[in-house]
Amino acid sequence: MTQPNEVARFWQWKWLFVMAWRDSRTHRRRLLLYVSSIILGTAALVAIRSLADSMELTVNLEAKSLLGADLSVSSGQPFPQPVRDRLDSLGGERSLQMSFSSMLVMPRTESSRLVQVRALEGGYPFYGILETNPSEAAQTFRKGPFALVDEGLMIQYALSVGDTVRLGASSFVIAGRLLKIPGETVAMSAIGPRVYIPMDRLEATQLIQPGSRVNYRAYFRFSPDRDVETLAVSLRSLRAQYFVNTETVEDRKRQVGRSLSNLYGFLNLGGFIALILGSVGVASAVNTYVRQKLATVAILRCLGADARQTFTIYLIQAVGMGLAGSLAGVATGIAVLYAVPAVLPDFVPFVIEVRFSWLPVLQGMGIGLLMAVLFSLLPLLPVRCISPLHALISAYEPEGRQPRDPWRILIFIVLAAWVIGFGVSQTRHPGQGLAFAGGLIGAFLLLNLVARGVIRLVRWVFPDSWGYLWRQGLANLFRPNNQTVTLIVALGLGAFLLTTLFLLQYSLLENLALAGSGDQPNMVIFDVQTDQKEPLQEIMAKNELKPIQQVPVVAMRIASLKGRTAEEIRSDTTGATPRWLVQREYRSTYREHLTDTETLIEGHFTGRASPAAGLPPVSIEEDVAYDLSVALGDTIGFDVQGIRIDTVVGSIRKVNWQRVQPNFFVVFPAGVLEEAPQFHVMVTRIDDPTTSARFQREVIRALPNVSMIDLQLIMSTVDAILDKVALVVRFMALFSVFTGVIVLIGVITNSRYQRVQESVLLKTLGGTRRQVMTIMVLEYVFLGSIAATTGVLLAMAATWGLAVFLFEIAFTPVVFPLIAIVLGVVAVTLTVGLWAGRGIHNRPPLAVLRSEV
Structure with missing residues (x-):
């Protein structure tokens, strides 16, 4: 009995496919046009997923060139002697780099610009190259008073190779244009154009002064048989004691992988929006197509076809449309794949080499087909309700609402779950994915409701x-x-x-x-030493400028928090306090009053400390107080360049960070930090561009270590x-x-x-x-x-x-x-x-x- 049933089922399915093909004969071009709206969404998903595979392979092949070395050791302060001894014991080939911000003076154009200076010693990069124009400049700049200058900066200020620029007290000849640095994106040059100089020329610039913010980094290259990961683990003990960070090739791969994952997720979500929008178009088109086919459905019912068979005929057409649209989307996606890298070069630290692979193609095609079919099911469901009697009704138009269909509710639930699941899968945190899905569904619902509301309003009036x-x-x-x-x-x-x-x-x-x-400051002058305040004020007076603020800045780190030492907090991987907040260096100030960018929200601000009152009360910015989990009365111990100062949280402030003037996480009362090593920041307002340029030239000429930003x-x-x-x-x-x-x-x-x-x-x-x-x-x-x-x-x-x-x-x-x-x-x-x-x-x-x- 089984074999005849199987044969009958085969012939039944064959008839359904033949009938679907015949019924579509006069409408195939229109059906293909219906499904063309999912082509771009499918193409986007195919292109982006293929691009992700290409980038992942590139990262694995060029991992060492992303770091430029086997191991990097860095710190925000000079390496203390124990660290230097430990680094000396590592062996291998070593290169040193010091990086900091300073003003680059361009005498030929009489202009200046805040840049990221990097003083380099040794053969870094050991893997990959510093891409320069001319290419030999990557080596020749190391052998004299030469500099490599960021290409974007040279274009902006019309500089040429051979021009002279000045950093601090020293002049340098531009040896070449700096095009690309291993492991860094072009977009970083928009934040801080980079300038490379030889390490042995740094001292003559006189730029490194007490309080200067400098990053110290040592790069190492080892023999291929050296276990660098194990070596990096052995150096972690230096991190807690001396604030030293290590980075290996695997660390850089993970970091780049996370960044690229965020980029893929964003691009995938954009493509998914286009796919959903196209699927809505498919549903609308299929709805109109089905309404035109009601008479045909009724005739099929008269000839003996049941509701399931007539539904299946048009479902086959919908699946065929979805398959055709997905295939067209795949072809378009492969073409788009070769265009996408042209949009992303500023955001990836390597050259994108496009490689074709089948898995992204199958994934994109599957998602496109699934979305087209799911959205087509919604207008197809009423086909099951068409009775043979409809064939006898001339010019039939369905009136009133369709009866509530549980299958329709189920499809909506599946669609919502699919959108939410896709959103969550493309973001690092589930909350972000839920926010995307909720925002997308909300945008569609709002647009739909507004559209219907506008139409009803126009009809009404x-x-x-x-x-x-x-x-x-x-x-x-x-x-x-x-x-x-x-x-x-x-x-x-x-x-x-x-x-x-x-x-x-x-x-x-x-x-x-x-x-x-208005009267708000628009010029910030920083890295001002104590003995430079008076000369700077004279230059300001000469240019008829008034200092709006003069702020002392003292560098410090957290030594203890609510009775727990910083080492205990850093070693506690289960604690609620982020370890970076304890490891970072805080630039704090002291004064007797709040500024107009600050609002007291808790406690009492103490302007001057009294030795008889116990621990000096400090004022903490609200977000940092939340992250550190501190409240009024909690104790914080600070390491002020080797001197321990214990404090108590006396107030919590809200800070307006948008204003162009110094703002701080921690503010001390006067009478505590006056004798600590410090530098100063001054802010002023300059309305005339000519005066601004003249003032900057005079300051840099007289005080070469001072930096400015407007x-x-x-x-x-x-x-x-x-x-x-x-x-x-x-x-x-x-x-x-x-x-x-x-x-x-x-x-x-x-x-x-x-x-x-x-x-x-x-x-x-x-x-x-x-x-x-x-x-x-x-x-x-x-x-x-x-x-x-x-x-x-x-x-x-x-x-x-x-x-x-x-x-x-x-x-x-x-x-x-x-x-x-x-x-x-x-x-x-x-x-x-x-x-x-x-x-x-x-x-x-x-x-x-x-x-x-």
Whole structure:
């Protein structure tokens, strides 16, 4: 009995596939157009996952060149003698580097710039190369008063190889342009352009003064048989006692791997958004297709097909569409794969070599197919409810709501779980993934609700007083099968993403500008030694400048916290206190009052310590107090360059970090740190660029170790970083925008018959071609305007939330760019709509009126 059943089942399935193929015969081009909206989302996932495989392989192949050595040992203070003895015992080949910030003076252009100076001794990098132009400059700069200067800085200030620059009291000839450093990204040069000089020329610059913040690093190369990981473990005892950090090739691989994982996750989420948006387009298109097939379904039921069979026929078509779209997405993704590296060179510390592999292709194709099928199931479910009686009803249109279907609820649950699971899998912390999924689902729901609300509002307050053409163009938004809601969601999401990115970048820069407006300081002068305060004040007086603040700065570390020593906290891997907070160096100050950037939120600020009052009370910034888990009355012991000072938490402050002036985690009362080794920071305001340039030249000439940074430099640095990040974000946002355009093309093509019929009826009633075209243009203008306005308004709300709650800055709206975005979306909608609807008005009326639906 089993064999006949199997044969019958085979012939039954064969009939279902043949019937699905035959039924699609007259609509195959339309079905392929429906599914084309998932192509870009699938392509993005395939390209990004293939790129991740290529990068992972590159990291494994070039691991040593990412560090440039087998082992790196670093510290924020000079290596003490025990550390130097231990490093001497390691053997191998060694190279030393000292890095710090200082002002680079360019005499030819009479300008200066804060740079990251690196004094190098030895043959580092041992693996990989310092990429320079000319290439021999990587070696020749080590043999005299020469320097390698960051290429971006040389372009910005029109410097050439052979020009002279000055660091402190010494001059250097530019030996070459610095193009790339092993293990570092190009984006880092936007934060601090790098300048390399020989170590034996550092002392002559006179830049290293008491209080100077210098990073000391030793690089080692060992024989291939040396177990570097075991060696690094043996050096960990130096970390707790002498604040020494070690890094091996494996450590750098893990660090780069985490950074790349974050990058992959972000890009994958962007591609996934485009895929979901395209899947919504598929669901909308399949819904219209199925409604046009109701009569066919009813006839099949009359001929003996049951509900399961008719459902399966159209499910086979949906799976076929999804498979075709996924395959097209794979082909597009492979092409995109070779374009993505051009967007990311500033964010990865190596050259990306694209390699093809099958696993990412299969993963991307599987995700694309699954999303297309899941979203297609929603409009396919009502097919099971079509009865044979429907074949006898002319021009049947389903009315009223469909009965509640438990399968529909199950599919929604599966879709939500899939979105949440994908979001969590692409982020390091589950909370971030849940936030992404919630934000994405919320954005779709909001766009959908707003779209439906706007349509209902327009219907409710329909402008009867408008001219006929305007009223007809607006009424076309409610045409059957017009899918206005889907289009508003698709186009609105693209406008939402791009507008949010623009507004956030604008708000960040505007807040920086406001921080230096009015009478607020916009110039910070630091690394000022005590005996240099008077000469600096004379230069300021000469340029008619007034010091707004003069702040002493004392370097210290935490020695104990609430009775526990720093060593105990650092060795406790289960403790709640982050170890980096105990290991870091704190730059603190002392004064008798709060500044206008500080607000007292707990306790009492003590301006001057009294020996009779016991431990001196310090004021702690609120976030650091939270991370250290300290409250009023808790004790903190500080190691002030070898001297132990015990304190008690007397107050907790809120600090406005956006202002261009010194702010501190820890503020001591006067009467405690006056005799400690210290340097000073001064802030002033300079409104005239000419005065600013002259003042900087005079300060650097008289006090070469002093460094300066002004608001314009901060803004240009932040702007450069945001521009690099925005390029990647815009690249991913465009996938969503183009997906919306494809959905628009599909919708217009899908409703082509209704548009042809409407055009013919209008012509028959006396309408001219110009009037018919005007109605269509107005329809697309209304559609684009509603979508763009909805996306922009939601973007403003989202940016306000991000600005106020995440970045803690004021939200700064701007009018004209937002109007330009709205007009741009309208223009794209109109252009694509007219292109996709071309030829509609050329059909002869008689042929259309004779045709049957």
